[in-house]
Every structure is written in C-alpha cells, then in structure tokens.
Amino acid sequence: MAELTYRAAVSRGIAQEMRRDPSVVFIGEDVAGAGGVFKTTAGLLEEFGPARVVDTPISEQAILGAAMGAAMTGLRPIAEIMFADFFAVCWDIVVNQLAKSRYMTDGQVDCPLVIRSGNGGAVRFGAQHSQSVENWAMAVPGIKIVAPSSALDVVGLMAAAVRDPDPVLFFEHKALLATKQDVPDGEIVDTLGTARTLREGGHCTIVALALMVPRALEAAERLAAEGIEATVIDVRSLMPLDTNTILTSVASTGRLFTVEENPRLCGWGAEIASIVADEVFWDLDGPIVRITTPHIPLPAAENLEDLAIPSVDRIVDEVRRAMT
Amino acid sequence: MAELTYRAAVSRGIAQEMRRDPSVVFIGEDVAGAGGVFKTTAGLLEEFGPARVVDTPISEQAILGAAMGAAMTGLRPIAEIMFADFFAVCWDIVVNQLAKSRYMTDGQVDCPLVIRSGNGGAVRFGAQHSQSVENWAMAVPGIKIVAPSSALDVVGLMAAAVRDPDPVLFFEHKALLATKQDVPDGEIVDTLGTARTLREGGHCTIVALALMVPRALEAAERLAAEGIEATVIDVRSLMPLDTNTILTSVASTGRLFTVEENPRLCGWGAEIASIVADEVFWDLDGPIVRITTPHIPLPAAENLEDLAIPSVDRIVDEVRRAMT
C-alpha cells in the first residue's frame, strides 16, 4: 500500500502491462525521452527501451494508423494523443477505421489497442486544450471508453483496457493528475463497463464522471448536512455502460442528477437521462436535472473557466433547488 | 410553382444566393466540372464561372481551412464535404477552429460560411459512407446545424444558412435526393432555428429529422387508422434548437417519441429527451421512447441496412407498444 498520484498511476498501469505482455508497445509525441508533457509516462523508455517506447513526429493520423495496423497484426499498442482536443485531427482513424473494421469485415479484423489522452479543463489552457470529448466517442459504435477519477481506477482500468480485445479510449483528466490516493501494491486489474457507487443516499442519485466525481462527492456531503441524502455514482466507463447500477439506484431514489463537464448538448448525461426517462419513468418522483458546462467553448481566464465548469457550489445549489 | 427534386433544390438554393451576393463562392471535390458526385451542384460552374465555383484536390482540411480564412476576410464561402463521414478527416477545422474562433477572440473573428454534406444512409454504401453525423456537430458549441427533409426546405434553409453570419453545417440526406415537391417560383428564404409541425395529433408527439420525417409522417397516418393521433414535428434545425415547438407539443400530448437515424448513443433525440424530462416532466403521461438505428455501424447488405434504420413499420410498432 503506497500513496500514488493519478499521474504516477498512469505509468504504473502501463508498466504493469508491458512487463506482463511483450506485445504491448507504446507510442506518442514526446512520450519516451521526455516521459510525456504531463510526465505521465516517465520511466517507461528507461525500463522498456526504444523499441517498445517510441517518440513520434507530430502526425496524429500516422500514430493512430500505426497503432491500428500493429494491433491488426499481433501487437497490443498503446498510443497517446497528447490533448483530447487533438482527436479532431485524427478522428477518421478512430471513428471510421478502428470503430468499424471488425463489423465491416464480419469479425476478421482485431484491433486490441488503447488510446490514452489528456482530457478536460480547469487548467486554464483555453478552448483548444481543455475539452471533455468523451461524448464525441460515445456517439460512435465500436469503441470502448473509460474515464477514471482516481489513481486506483487509473491503474486497474488501464490494465483492463490493455487486456481488452477491442479498441479502448482512455481519458485521463488533466486536473486530476496531481491528486493522490493509497493504492495497494502488486498487480491491479479492474473491469471495463462497471460503474462504482461511492456514496449511498436515499433521496436522489447523482451520476458523475472524472473530475466531476470528487466535486459531486463533496456536494453530496454538503447536501447531507442540509438533510438531502444523495447516492453518488462514478460512471467510470461510458462504453460499455453499466446501466444496471444507474437504473437500480434511480428506481429506488426516484431522482436523477447528472454532473457533466462537457458542454451540455448531447453529453453522456443526455443519453443516461433518456434511458432513465424510458425505462424507469414510473419510478421517477421529479424532473431529471443535468448539471453541465454551458454550451459554450471554454474561456481561458481563471475566473471565467471556474464559472463555466460545474463547481461544488453549483451542484449543491441545483440539487437543492430541484429537491425542495 | 414547379415540381423540384431535393437534388435540384440544392443548386437552386445556392444559385439564388450566388446571384444575390457576389461574395458567395463555392468549393469542393468534383463540384464544378462534374456538378458534384450527387449532381446536386450541376450548372453552377456554367453560370458563375471558375473563379467562384472551384474544383479542389482531395484535401478536406485545406478546403475547410480555405473556406474559413476566406470567411474571415470578406467572402461568404460554401464548401462541400462530399460524404458527411469525411468530416472525420477535417473535424479539427470544424470543431476547434470554426466553432471557437469567435469566442476565443471575444468577437473579433467572423466566419460566415456554409459547409454542405451528403449525410445519412439507406443507400447501401456501407459503414464509411452512410453515417448520420449531425449529432457529432451538435455536441460542439459554436456551429449551427440544419438538416432539411424536403426540397422546399432545402432552398429556404440554404438561403438562410448562406445569409447567416455564423458557420452553418448543412446536411443533405442522400436518400432524399430523388424526392420531389412543388416549390414556389422566386426567392425563398427560410429561418434557422425553427422546427415545423407537419401533423397535429393529440395523443403523442413524434419528433423526427431528415429521412426520418417522411417515415414518421407515414407511420402517423397508419397509427391514426388505429386510433392513435400523433403530432409530427420536423426538427429541421439542431442548432439553434426550437425547444418551444417541441415542449409546447409534448406538454399537450404528454408523450414524446424521437425518430433518429443516428446510432442510438448521444443522438440529438437524447438531448431533446433530457430537456423534456426536465422542463415538462409533470406533463408527461408515460415514458419517453427513442426510436433509433441500433448502436452499430451500418451494414452494406440491403436487407440488413433496412433492418438497422428506423422503418415505418418499426415506428408504428414502437409507438403502438408504448401507447397501449
């Protein structure tokens, strides 16, 4: 048991899998010699050498294409897209190639790979380096998606992602990199497609992801002090989606709140809201409320960005308003 | 008044605007000499000449970049992305540049342009040439989105899109190109952000877009014969979204059905469902039901594709099942 940062958990998870399986290789921009611009991959080059840990040119399409072709032919690559915003320059490989090749070939093509990326805001990087794009991917059948909120989940879900036979997008939240957690020693392997209930409360269900998870938890504590007991669920995996955990909770609490960092429209919370409004409609005791970043690009100025992304205060206010 | 195909309506709408405003220019692959691979732009080169109607190399990023830079500096370009699936090779220009430049510069940058694209399936083109990607765009603040379902709307919304001072994505449905409609002579200018109620019925509200509109209408007629009277709304514009029309209707009928061609997750219908489940929750008399393509890539074989995309039969069945 040692205290681990979310940042260090990334390289621990990757190293765990690279030690286990020689077919795991890792490529990206400035990931080897420099250990990554977020220092999430420090030490991998030193341990696994330049054949398995590779610095690439600024060529995102070539990077993901190389990862895909290698995955089709016996390797299990991990590729880094430095900032999730950059998926826009290589989106074709993700949504048109990786996501569809198995189906189009009726199962002939395997793409066991992981694409890691620094996702999300609250770091004052401005509109082109702060987006939460997990819902871009959720709209496309054929790719799995995880977005861990803690160091422990980073290690375990990284292992699960690398071992999964399908392409997995692994979203690391930039604003969580410095957070710490006690993580057990030894091998850790988690399961994709499983949400985690972090807090039990009978009055309402709050569903959150990544950076929104600690904020939702803190909000729940404050709401409890006011007599509103919330269940808080960390979705963790958007594809596959653990609808059981969510539906069961909402069926018992009767109220659903989603806390989403993405700009509002077509966020993952919209999908969950629509599932709930269909499947447990008769259990609902009131409106479904989504707490999201407004539908605007993210501003750079600290005070403005803090107003944009759902804060603990805003979560508390919106839940209180809706529950009373 | 003359009968016009959806296909011919595209060039009519563009020509109407190019005659009115010399700053309107049009670029794309095989759009000039060949009149477009769908023949939607036939005759434009002949009327407006090679300076204003330009065939480009296969360089989608360069095409949209050129359109953006020209829009920033006094022109009103229309650019074609042949198949909407190809947005994935130039998505950066759309979501990170066009959508954000005005906000990031606090209003300094204007991008009055239109990007037209052949969207949707039911034409046996397979998974990489059949996607409905309007919801990819809906997830990104800063771009307007229209998807007409009729020849008349194509002309009027094209004019509105070209005259709009913001970037507009204009989705033309490939399976509607051959459909015909009587369209008045003379200038036609419609309004972005307005849905249209095509049928009034008191029992439920069916919201549809593009190819799903005629199918929803036919389904409504068949349901009427069974005693289920549906209001059918053509959303037409996803950004801005005419929530008034939708909320008012659902508040009175008490039931909402969305009919979406996109694979289910994070479709535009999910967003509408979440708005309805929040804002008119107390008016709902039953679950919100989304009728969508399953969350799979589209198969090429005719019989499989027909099973995938919502059909009139399926709409009738799902509404009947939910209403009785």
Next chain:
Amino acid sequence: MNAVASREAAYGQHPPVLPEPFDPNMDQAAIPEDVRLDMYRKQHEIRQLEKRLYDLFLQNLVKGTSHLAIGMEAIGAAFGAALRPDDYSFATYRGHGHTIARGVPPEPIIAEMLGRATGLLGGKGGSMHLTSVEHGMMGSYAIIGAHLCIANGAAWSAKLRNSGQVAVAFFGDGATNIGAFHEAVNYAAVYHLPTVFVCENNLYMEYTSIGQVTPVRNPAADRSPAYGLDATIVDGNDADAVYLAAVAAIDRARDDGGPSIIEAKTYRHGGHSRADPGTYRPDDEISAWMEHDPIPMYHQRLLRLGVGEAQLTEIETSVAAAIDAATEAAKAAPFPPAEALWTNVWADGGSQWRN
C-alpha cells in the same frame, strides 16, 4: 506520359495524357515463365470478375456503389505474384483486383457484391471493403488516406516481430493530396519501415484530371524527395515492368532497406464508379489508352516468348468457367440472416453496449 501541348487550346487545363509505348525490352526481363503465366491468369481473373460484376450491376443485382479497375489489372496481378503469402496488402475501395490477386476465390467476392450471407464479409462490408485476413488482404478502405497510415502499423509490427513480412499499400493519384499521405510516407521513412507505397496513377481523381489539382506532374514520385526516398515510375499496364519494380521494392523492404514509393501509370477503361460514364475524358486519350490495354499486350508478349496460343486460351476459358460457377453459386446463396445485424461489433462476437 507526354502531355500533348497542342491540345491545350481544345482541352484547356486538361490536355489528354497519352501512354508511352510498351517497352520492348521487357520481353527480355528475367522473369520465370510460370510467374508470367500466373500474372496472365491473374489479369484475366481480375478483368473477367469485374466485367461480371458490371453485368450483375446492370441486372440491378449489385446495390450501392462499386469501383472497377478494368484496364488497371497489371498492377494487382504483378504484386499478387511478387508478394509472399504472409505479406500484407492494403487497398482502396477500388480493391476487387487486389483481393483476387492475393488468392481470394471469386465466389465470396461476388456474393459480397450481391449482399449475400456467403459474401467475403457476410454482406456487411460491401464492395468498398473487401478483406481476407487469411490471404494477407488486410482490407479495402473507402476513406482516402487512412490505410496508408494503417499499412505502416502492419509493417512496424512485422519489423518488431522480425517476421520479414512486408506491407504494401495501394492508392490513387488523387490520394497524394491528402494529409494522411504525407504523414504516412513520412512516418515510414522516419522509422525505416518495410512499407511499399504503390500509387495507381490513372490520371483522374474521380471526375477531375489529376493535373488540374496537383502542382507536380508525378503525384507520388515527385513527392518522394520530401521524405528522402527515391521513387520508381513504371508503366502500370505492363505486368512485367510492375513486377520488376515490385520485387525490387519488396526485397528492399524485407532486407530492412526501408520504404519505397512506386508510381504506376495506368488508366481505367470505365468511369470512376458505377454512376459515372466518364465523359469528362477526351476521346483520343481514351482511345490511346484502350489500345494500351495490359491484357492483349501481355498476350502478345507471351506468344513472342514462345507460349502457345492454346495454353493462353485454356487459361482464359478456365478463368471464365470459374467466374461463371462462382456467379451461379453466389446468386444461389441466401441473404444474410437478421441476426447478422447484431454480430461482430465487438471481439466477443456481439454488439452489446450496456448490461
């Protein structure tokens, strides 16, 4: 290829590009007779298959779109003969020929075009995505550029696995203007990958002549200095010329000599796709290229080299018989069952996205 300047008046930016005469020295090329006969057979297999697909389309049995390579058969045939069975091929939507050239039988190809359950892809992929991993045919890709990057991945994996395998990526002249082309060739050069980039320059990107939208005369070859690579330009309608270039590039790649670019000049006899009559092409350009047809030329060469007419006729007729049989079998096959809609999104065989 010599642009006929005098025609500029008539054709503006778009003068006819006429083929060079076939190189007589190719008769003497040191290519074993069995290889030549194999390439002759493969060219016939490709052409007869594609002619059949066109007939089926006219009978409205082929839905959607399809892109034929009639006139371009020599390239696929030559690479089919030059590649090792475990090498990797990556093709575009114009990939029927490259698929059959790797040894895939015609029946599942025709069945796929007809949307049948027995199709190479169970009917789920269609004309633009022919793939047969067991034959090293790693896919046909319909969005321009991506597969060049993906081919690098197969080459990289072969290099790491020390398997000696090579990855070949076929693409068109028009594809050289897209960003992924630049990223892919550059990436292959940086890592010295065993990737062979083969440009099938048929002079047109869909309906637009390549010269109109490209600032260099040889869209692939003239880009090679940008990556520190040499390029080879060959007559893509002469199977022997393509074969020699293919063997050289494949051997180099196998010996860790890095990537190559080959630009093969060729021409499609028909339009870009089934929807296109190809009327934008000048008549004398079409007629000159029709005379520069790879198959009759190769037939003559084999006769010159002493192969008997009877043997060549036998090849031609046995291919015809095989295509006929394959067509009948494909037509008799059932359409995919409804359950097929739900299979093979994921490696577990299913399409479940929730519990």
Next chain:
Amino acid sequence: MNAVASREAAYGQHPPVLPEPFDPNMDQAAIPEDVRLDMYRKQHEIRQLEKRLYDLFLQNLVKGTSHLAIGMEAIGAAFGAALRPDDYSFATYRGHGHTIARGVPPEPIIAEMLGRATGLLGGKGGSMHLTSVEHGMMGSYAIIGAHLCIANGAAWSAKLRNSGQVAVAFFGDGATNIGAFHEAVNYAAVYHLPTVFVCENNLYMEYTSIGQVTPVRNPAADRSPAYGLDATIVDGNDADAVYLAAVAAIDRARDDGGPSIIEAKTYRHGGHSRADPGTYRPDDEISAWMEHDPIPMYHQRLLRLGVGEAQLTEIETSVAAAIDAATEAAKAAPFPPAEALWTNVWADGGSQWRN
C-alpha cells in the same frame, strides 16, 4: 546548420546543431536605416515583453501555459517590418512576438496573459490565441497545422478581391510532419495563392529534436519540391537576412507570383513552454546559440553602420518604459465580468442555443 558528426557518439541520434556565423555581407544589404531601427525596436519589444511575461509567470500571475520566443525575435520583427498594414498574419501558440510585431500594443497582450477584462481577447482566449484583426493579426492557433490551411483562405479572398494583400503563416519545424502542412502548401501551389509559409525552425518539436522524427535535414525547405516550389533558407537570427527573404516572398505573392516557403533557422533560449526547463538540449548547442543571439548581433551591426550607441540605448529604454507602464496598467485592470462567459459565441453577441 552543420550537424557535428563527432558528437553522435555522445548524443546518439541527437547531435548538437550549431549555428552558422552571422553573414558579414548583411551589413551591406540595401535596407533603409529607418527600417533597421524599426526592426531593432521590434526585437526589443518582443524580448522585453516576453521576459516580463516570464517574470509575471514566476509571480504566479500568468495561469495556464505560455510559449515564449526569446531568441527567435528576429523573424517576427523582420516580417513586422516587411508586411503592409493590411496584410494578414497567422501564428501559432508561440505568437506573442508576431502579435506585437504587427503593432499591437503590449498592454492588452499582458492583460490577456493575466486573464483581465482589458485583455486583447477579453481574457477569453489566453496566451495561445492572441488575435488582433484590426492589425492584420488574424490569430494564434494552438492545434498544429490548421492555420496553414486557414491562411490560404485569406490569401484566396485577397486574390478574388484583387486587394493585393498577402497572407503569411508562421509555423514550427515540427509542424511540417502533420498532414495539414501538406494539404495547405499543396493547395496554395495549385491555386497560385499569395501565401507565404514561414517555418521557424528552432530545432525542436517540444522536447524532441526535429532530426529524430524527420527524414530530411530541412523540414520545410526540403519539402518544397513536392509542391513545385523553391524554398529559401535563412539565418532566422539575422533580422536583415529574414527581411530580405520576406520582402522577396511578399513581393512575389503580391505580384501574383504564387506562394513561397521560407525556412528560418533559429533557437529558443528557454524551454518549449513554461513547464519545460529544456534540459534535453546539449550544453554546447545551447551555449553556441546563446552567442548567436539576434539582438546583440543586430546592436553591433547598427553600430558598425554608424548608428549612435545613445540612439540604441534610447530605443531600449523607451521600450522598457512602455513595457513597465503596460504591466502596471494590466495588473490594475479588473478580471472579466461573469457576463463575459456568455458573450460572443455567435455573431449576435450571445450564446443562445434554444428559444
């Protein structure tokens, strides 16, 4: 630039790249004294501004990231002097210098870095997106490649409007490996656009030496044949050399002579961004480039050309005073009001997405 082979042993794939000596003939270049003094001032404006930004960052007043161009000032200064007021500049996230070089005053730049309401972008864009349309500074773009394509659009519009305007796009060595670079330069060549592509080759893409990930020695210049263009390579630390190349390329573009590529060799004194100490660079490479500093060199040249020390000191001190005043004003400015969050998503000034 001469790669020092003997060092390969020590530095592996990453030998130090040392600067060529300044070209003594540049003293004789026919550049008016007022232009030279303007370039001297601009270089000081850029450096003193960026040093101030660095201090403010150390005081934790600048949030987020920032990319300084200290050591690279000559390029921005020379283009600032060579461009017509109505020409268009497109820069990267490393764009502070190019912004001030177009005449944007320092106060709104500093205020933007401090996230103030008086910032050039109202605090909404931040360090990586400096833009001042009224000064022809059409934006700083933080995702590599896009702005090269966008610059073509401004050039195309200028050409259609017969305005004689030129678009200049600045980018780094690392950017030459991305697809959008290929599409943009190719597109400009096809349409003969008045776009000037300026590669600021500072030898590194972030933390990786460009030689390690690029198959040609001159990442921009060696790509030019792929587009039928000639390229110019200049000492990017000699403002006069850059100025002469800039004027030549800009004049050509203005006279409908088409696009150009200029590769300017330079070096950043600091790391890639505020987070980076730049330790991956060999010491002798750093020290050699520190001695090849554009500003003292230019100071000496002006003295040789007879400009008085006093005049140069006056320029330096007046710039310092302006930066001080701007800093104080920026620090005193308010943070953006909450309402600013909701403005300027759309042309109507608002952010409404529904009725």
